[in-house]
Amino acid sequence: xxxxxxxxxxxxxxxxxxxxxxxxxxxxxxxxxxxxxxxxxxxxxxxxxxxxxxxxxxxxxxxxxxxxxxxxxxxxxxxxxxxxxxxxxxxxxxxxxxxxxxxxxxxxxxxxxxxxxxxxxxxxxxxxxxxxxxxxxxxxxxxxxxxxxxxxxxxxxxxxxxxxxxxxxxxxxxxxxxxxxxxxxxxxxxxxxxxxxxxxxxxxxxxxxxxxxxxxxxxxxxxxxxxxxxxxxxxxxxxxxxxxxxxxxxxx
Amino acid sequence: xxxxxxxxxxxxxxxxxxxxxxxxxxxxxxxxxxxxxxxxxxxxxxxxxxxxxxxxxxxxxxxxxxxxxxxxxxxxxxxxxxxxxxxxxxxxxxxxxxxxxxxxxxxxxxxxxxxxxxxxxxxxxxxxxxxxxxxxxxxxxxxxxxxxxxxxxxxxxxxxxxxxxxxxxxxxxxxxxxxxxxxxxxxxxxxxxxxxxxxxxxxxxxxxxxxxxxxxxxxxxxxxxxxxxxxxxxxxxxxxxxxx
Amino acid sequence: xxxxxxxxxxxxxxxxxxxxxxxxxxxxxxxxxxxxxxxxxxxxxxxxxxxxxxxxxxxxxxxxxxxxxxxxxxxxxxxxxxxxxxxxxxxxxxxxxxxxxxxxxxxxxxxxxxxxxxxxxxxxxxxxxxxxxxxxxxxxxxxxxxxxxxxxxxxxxxxxxxxxxxxxxxxxxxxxxxxxxxxxxxxxxxxxxxxxxxxxxxxxxxxxxxxxxxxxxxxxxxxxxxxxxxxxxxxxxxxxxxxxxxxxxxxxxx
Numbered sequence: 001x002x003x004x005x006x007x008x009x010x011x012x013x014x015x016x017x018x019x020x021x022x023x024x025x026x027x028x029x030x031x032x033x034x035x036x037x038x039x040x041x042x043x044x045x046x047x048x049x050x051x052x053x054x055x056x057x058x059x060x061x062x063x064x065x066x067x068x069x070x071x072x073x074x075x076x077x078x079x080x081x082x083x084x085x086x087x088x089x090x091x092x093x094x095x096x097x098x099x100x101x102x103x104x105x106x107x108x109x110x111x112x113x114x115x116x117x118x119x120x121x122x123x124x125x126x127x128x129x130x131x132x133x134x135x136x137x138x139x140x141x142x143x144x145x146x147x148x149x150x151x152x153x154x155x156x157x158x159x160x161x162x163x164x165x166x167x168x169x170x171x172x173x174x175x176x177x178x179x180x181x182x183x184x185x186x187x188x189x190x191x192x193x194x195x196x197x198x199x200x201x202x203x204x205x206x207x208x209x210x211x212x213x214x215x216x217x218x219x220x221x222x223x224x225x226x227x228x229x230x231x232x233x234x235x236x237x238x239x240x241x242x243x244x245x246x247x248x249x250x251x252x
Numbered sequence: 253x254x255x256x257x258x259x260x261x262x263x264x265x266x267x268x269x270x271x272x273x274x275x276x277x278x279x280x281x282x283x284x285x286x287x288x289x290x291x292x293x294x295x296x297x298x299x300x301x302x303x304x305x306x307x308x309x310x311x312x313x314x315x316x317x318x319x320x321x322x323x324x325x326x327x328x329x330x331x332x333x334x335x336x337x338x339x340x341x342x343x344x345x346x347x348x349x350x351x352x353x354x355x356x357x358x359x360x361x362x363x364x365x366x367x368x369x370x371x372x373x374x375x376x377x378x379x380x381x382x383x384x385x386x387x388x389x390x391x392x393x394x395x396x397x398x399x400x401x402x403x404x405x406x407x408x409x410x411x412x413x414x415x416x417x418x419x420x421x422x423x424x425x426x427x428x429x430x431x432x433x434x435x436x437x438x439x440x441x442x443x444x445x446x447x448x449x450x451x452x453x454x455x456x457x458x459x460x461x462x463x464x465x466x467x468x469x470x471x472x473x474x475x476x477x478x479x480x481x482x483x484x485x486x487x488x489x490x491x492x493x494x495x496x
Numbered sequence: 497x498x499x500x501x502x503x504x505x506x507x508x509x510x511x512x513x514x515x516x517x518x519x520x521x522x523x524x525x526x527x528x529x530x531x532x533x534x535x536x537x538x539x540x541x542x543x544x545x546x547x548x549x550x551x552x553x554x555x556x557x558x559x560x561x562x563x564x565x566x567x568x569x570x571x572x573x574x575x576x577x578x579x580x581x582x583x584x585x586x587x588x589x590x591x592x593x594x595x596x597x598x599x600x601x602x603x604x605x606x607x608x609x610x611x612x613x614x615x616x617x618x619x620x621x622x623x624x625x626x627x628x629x630x631x632x633x634x635x636x637x638x639x640x641x642x643x644x645x646x647x648x649x650x651x652x653x654x655x656x657x658x659x660x661x662x663x664x665x666x667x668x669x670x671x672x673x674x675x676x677x678x679x680x681x682x683x684x685x686x687x688x689x690x691x692x693x694x695x696x697x698x699x700x701x702x703x704x705x706x707x708x709x710x711x712x713x714x715x716x717x718x719x720x721x722x723x724x725x726x727x728x729x730x731x732x733x734x735x736x737x738x739x740x741x742x743x744x745x746x747x748x749x750x
Contacts, residue, residue, distance in 0.1 A: 004746055011739035018732025019702040021725070025709050027680035033688075052677035052711045056556045059549040063541045123714075128545060197544050229543045311588040313750045331590035339588035345580035349517050361506035362589045364499050406585060416588075 028124075029054060030157060035121050036114070048122060058123035065115045065129070069136060112137065113146045117153050124157030128194035131167055135199045138171040147171050163189055167199075179206045190219060197227045204239070217243045256414045256445045257287035257310055262319035264305050279305040280469045283319070287414075287447050292440050294456035295449040296491055297466030303449040304342070306466070307418050310447070311339045324413070335364070338407030342419040344399065348392035352383050352402050355391065356409060363410035377405040380438075382431060397428035404435065415439065417448040421455055433459060453488045463487065465494045504595040504602070507586075511603025515569055516610065528561045528615045532622050539626065547623070551631040554619035555713045559641045562611045563673065566604055566645055570652035571665035573600055583750050593745045601650050601738060608645045612638050633712060636722045640712035643722075643730040647705050648673050650737035657744040676707030705733040 035045055048057035116133030119126055130150065138147035148171055151164045158164065166189055173181035183206035189195045190203055204219035216239075223236040262283040268275045280302040287293050297303050308314040309321050312328035323333040346355045356374045365373055378384045381401040386394070394402065400420065407415055420436070421429045436459060440446055450456050456463055457480065465473040472494040480487040515521060535553035539546040577583040586596060616638055620630065652669040659665045675682075679701060686697035708714075709726050 004743060007739050007743045007746065011736045011743060013736075014732045014739060015736035016702070018705065018729040018736060021732065022706045022709055022729040025680065025706060027684070027708060028715070029680075031684045032681045033684075049678055049681060050674045051556070051560070052707060052714055053552075053556050054714050056552045059542060059545065059552050060538075062545060063538065063549070066543065067541070128548075227544055228546055308584075308750070311584070313584060313587055315747070315749060331592075334588060334590040337588065339584060341581045341584040343581070344585065345582055347514060347517075358506065358510050359585060359589070362503060362586060362591050364503070364590065366502055410589075 030121055030124065036118065045122070054122045055126075058119050058126050058129070061115065061119045061122060062126070062129045062132075065112070065119065065133065068115060069109055069112060109141065112141070113143075113150060116150050120150075120154050120157065124154065127154070127158070127161060127163055128196060130154040131163060131189070131194065131199060132196035134164075134167050134171070135196055135202065138167070138174055139202050140198070144171050144175045163192065163194070180210055183207055183210065183212075190222070197223055197229055197232045200227075201232055201235070204236075208239075213243060254289060255286040256289045256324055257447065258320075258322045259283050259285050259306075259309075260320050262309065262316045262321055264302075264309060264314060265317050278469055280309075280466075283469075283471055285464055285471055285474065287445060288462075289413075289445050290440070290443050291462065292436070292446040292448070292460045294460035294463040295447065295466065296453065296456060296463055297449075298495055300468075301466040302469045303466055304418055307339070307341075307416050307447075307449060310416050311337060335410065336413045338410070338412035338415045340400075340403045340407045340415070340417045340420055342422060344403035344406075346391045346399070346402060348390065350391055351387065351389065352378065352391065352394075352405070353387060355402065356405055359406040360409045365410065373409045373411075377408050380408060380435065381405040382435075397424050397431075400424060400428070400432065404432070408439070412444065414445045414447065417446065419450055420448055421450065421452060429455065453491060457487050465491055467495050500592060500595050503591055504599045507591075507596055507599025508602035508606065511573070511600050512606040512610075515603065515607040518569075521565070524561055524565045524611075525614065528557065529618055531557045531561070532615070532618050536622060536626065546626065547628040547631070550623055550626060550628065551634075552713070554622065555637055555641075558612065558615040558619060558638075559644070559713065561615065562608055562641070562645060563648070565611065566608055566649050567652050567666055567669050567673075569607070570604055570649050571656055571662040571669065573604075574653070574656050575662050575665075578750055587750060594742050597653065597738065597742055597745055601653055601734075604649050604653075605642075605646055608642060608649065612642060612645075633715075637712045640710040640715075640722050640726075643710040643726065644673075644676075644707050647707065647710075647730060647733045647737070648676070650734045650741070651705070654737040654741040654744070657741050657748065672704065673707065675704045677711070679704050679706035680708045705729070 032049070035042070044057060044060075048054050112133070116129065116137075119129040119133070123129075130153075134147040134151045134154075137143045137150060148168060151168045151171070154164045155161060155168075166185055170182045170185040173179075173185060183203055186199055186203050190200055200219055200223050204216045204223070207213075207216035207219065220236040220239045220243075224233050224240065227233050227236070262280060263278065264280045265276050265278045268277065283302075283306070295303050295306065305314065309316060310323055310328055312323075312330075312334060315329070321328050324336050326333040328334070328337075353374055356377055357370060360370045360373050378387060381404050383398065383401055383405060386398060391399070391402070400422075404417075404420065407417070415436075417436075421432055424432065433455065436446055436448075446459075448456075448459070460477070462474065462476045463480070464471055465475065473490065475487065475490055480490055483490055485492075532554050535550055535557065538553060539550040542549040574583075577586070587593070616634075620634075623629070623631070648669060651672055652665055655668050656662070656665045659668065682697065682701055682704075683706075686694055686701055688694075689697055706729070709729060710722070712722050
C-alpha cells in the first residue's frame with residue numbers, strides 16, 4: 001500500500017515539475033484574440049491550432065491567395081495594337097483583369113488584403129507572403145495604403161524585419177512617383193531567398209525603364225534560374241533574348 | 253515441503269461497475285484446501301463454480317478479498333512463488349505470425365532465462381511437447397492440439413515445481429488428449445505437482461490422485477482416488493451427487 | 497545486465513516487433529508514401545514557395561501518421577493482451593509490473609523512432625526529387641515530434657489502464673493531443689481572465705501538457721533548435737503518465 005502511494009505521489013510530482021518547467025514558455029504566435037476570422041469562417045484556423053500546424057495552414061492560405069489573384073499580370077507588352085478603349089476581361093471568379101499594358105494585374109480583388117493579412121496572422125514568420133502581398137498591392141494594384149497596412153501588420157510581429165521596412169520605403173517612393181528610388185530601395189531584397197519573384201520582376205522593369213540594362217539583365221537571369229513560376233520565367237527568357245538580340249532601344 | 257499450495261478461508265468477490273452502482277459477485281467463499289507436493293490434483297465443477305478463479309489466485313493474477321493463499325510458502329504475487337509455477341490458461345493465444353521457438357524464447361526470457369540456458373530450455377520444451385516437427389511453421393498454421401502443446405511448452409520452460417493447467421485437454425481430439433495425458437504423467441513422475449481443472453471427469457479419473465469438487469464457489473467435496481475407485485458410480489456419481 | 501533490465505528489454509523488443517509486423521504498419525507506410533507524394537501537387541501550386549510547402553506538409557503528415565498508428569497501438573496493446581489472455585502468461589511469471597509497462601512504452605517509442613526515420617527518408621527523397629536540399633532544422637523538427645509522441649503515447653497507455661474500451665482511450669488521447677496544442681493560447685486567455693475564472697483556467701492548464709513546447713515544426717522560422725530545457729517537461733510528463741499507469745497496473749487483476 002505504501003509502495004502504491006509512493007508511485008502515485010511520484011506521478012503527481014513529475015507532472016507538477018513538468019508543468020512548472022513549461023510554465024515560462026510563451027508562444028511566438030499572435031494571441032487567438034488577434035486572429036481575424038476569414039470570410040470562409042474560423043474552422044480552418046481552429047484546425048490549424050488543434051493540429052499545431054499554423055505554418056501548413058499559412059501555406060494553404062498563401063496558395064489560396066495566389067489562386068485568388070492569379071499570375072496573369074506578367075505580360076509587359078500588349079498583344080493588342082494599343083490598349084486605349086479595350087474592354088477588361090472577367091475571369092471565372094468574377095474578377096476584372098487587365099492582362100496587358102501599364103494597368104496589368106490591377107483588377108479588383110477586395111479580399112486580397114484580408115487574405116494576405118490572415119497569412120501573417122497564422123505565421124508571422126512567413127515573410128515571403130508578406131512581401132508578395134505588399135508588392136502586389138502597391139505595384140500591381142496601386143493600392144499603396146493597403147500595402148502599407150499589410151507591411152505594418154507584419155512589422156507588429158517581426159519589428160526587426162528589414163525587408164518590410166525596405167518595401168515600406170519603396171511604397172512611399174512609388175507614391176511619390178520616384179521609380180529610381182523604388183528600384184534602389186528594393187535592390188538589397190533581390191538576393192534574399194524569400195524575395196517574391198514579382199518584386200524581382202518589378203526591379204528588372206524599373207532598371208530597364210531607367211536604361212540600366214545590365215542590372216535588368218542580371219535580374220532577369222536570376223528569375224530564369226531560380227523561379228518556378230513559368231509565366232515569370234518565360235517573360236524573363238523573352239527579355240533576355242531581346243537583350244542578347246541587339247539590345248533594348250527603350251522601355252515599354 | 254508437504255503442501256505446494258494452501259488456501260485458508262479465502263474469499264474472492266468480483267466487482268462489476270454499473271450505471272446504477274456496482275454489482276458484486278462472490279466467486280469463492282471461505283475456501284480452505286491444500287495441494288500436496290508431487291501429486292496430480294484435479295478440480296471439478298460446473299461452469300461458474302470458481303475453478304478459474306482458484307487458478308488465478310494461485311498464479312497471482314487475482315488477489316483474495318479475505319483469507320490467505322500461499323504458494324511454496326510465499327504470497328502468490330511474489331517472484332519467489334511465480335518462479336516455481338508454470339501456468340497454462342484455457343485456450344492460450346500466441347501471435348499468429350511467430351514460430352513456436354520465437355514464442356517460447358520470449359516467454360523464456362520473461363522467466364529470467366537467457367543465452368545458452370534459454371536455447372536449451374526451448375529445445376527441451378519443443379521436444380517434450382512434440383513440437384519439433386512443426387518448428388518451421390507459424391502459429392497461424394497450428395491446429396488446436398498444437399496450440400495446446402505450445403501452451404504447455406511455455407509453462408515448462410523454467411522447470412516449474414507446480415503446473416497449474418486450466419482445461420488442458422479442452423477441445424482436443426482423442427489422440428491429442430492421449431498425448432497430453434502421457435506428457436503430464438511423465439512430468440508428474442519427475443516429481444512435479446500438477447493442479448488441473450477439467451470438465452472431463454474421465455480425464456480427471458485417469459490422471460489425478462485426488463479431486464476437489466467446487467459447487468457455487470464453495471468446496472463441496474475432496475475425493476481421493478481410493479474413494480472413487482471403490483464407489484460403484486465412480487467419480488461421476490460422486491460429482492453428480494455433490495453438485496445436485 | 498541485470499535480470500530485470502533484461503526482462504524490460506524483452507518486453508520492449510517483443511512490443512516493437514509486434515508493432516512492425518502488424519498489417520496496419522504496412523497500411524500506414526503505404527499511406528505515408530502516397531500522402532507525401534501527393535503533397536508534390538500542392539507544392540507545385542505554391543510555385544516559388546514549393547520548398548516551404550513540401551517541407552511543411554511532409555512534416556505534418558509524418559507526425560499525424562506516426563501519431564495515429566502509435567495511439568492505435570497504445571490504445572489496444574494492453575486490452576488485447578488481456579482479452580487474448582496473453583497477459584496471463586506474462587504476469588504468472590516473475591515479471592515486475594513496472595518492467596512490463598516500461599517495456600511496452602519503450603517498444604512504442606522504438607516504433608515511433610523507426611516510423612519517423614522511415615517517413616523522413618521518404619520525405620527527403622521527395623524534396624530531393626523536386627530539387628530541394630535538406631530543410632534547415634529538420635533534425636530538430638523530428639526530435640520535437642518524437643518528444644511529443646513520447647508524451648502522448650505514454651499518456652495513452654495510462655488512459656488504457658482505466659478506460660473501458662480502446663475507442664475511448666483513442667478519443668481521450670486525441671483530445672489531449674489537441675488540447676496540448678491549444679495550451680499556449682489557453683494560457684494567454686487564463687492570464688487575461690480575472691478572479692476565480694482565471695484561477696480555475698490556470699489550474700486546468702496544469703493538467704494539460706503543453707505540446708507547443710516541442711512543436712519545432714511550427715516554431716518561429718521553423719529552423720530553430722529545440723532548447724535543451726524542453727527535455728525536462730518531456731521527461732516529466734512521460735514519467736508522470738508512466739507512474740500513473742503503474743499505479744493502476746500494480747493492483748490490476750486479470
